[in-house]
Amino acid sequence: MSENQDPAEHDDPRVEVLQAVYDRVNSWEETATPEQIREVLDQAIDAAELDVSDETRDRLAAHINDKGGREDVAALL
Numbered sequence: 001m002s003e004n005q006d007p008a009e010h011d012d013p014r015v016e017v018l019q020a021v022y023d024r025v026n027s028w029e030e031t032a033t034p035e036q037i038r039e040v041l042d043q044a045i046d047a048a049e050l051d052v053s054d055e056t057r058d059r060l061a062a063h064i065n066d067k068g069g070r071e072d073v074a075a076l077l
Contacts, residue, residue, distance in 0.1 A: 017048045018060075019073045026064050026071075034065045 021044040025037060032040070038061040045052050059076055 014050055015074050015077075018045070018050060018052065021045055021048060021050075022060055022064070022071070022073050026069070032065075034061065037061045037064050
């Protein structure tokens, strides 16, 4: 998400799309390497045409790899 916008706003449709991306990648993460998680996350974010910084992508991928489970993406932004 770009720096000049507040992605933590829950009424922001981009957060809903990013949540769906996170949930999809998270659903199969138990058998994936950190690199695979990041690659699939990047592909899904790009396909959704979201502007998400590398720092945010890293944070999301690390959270999926380290913890897994359902998470409110807005809390990770």
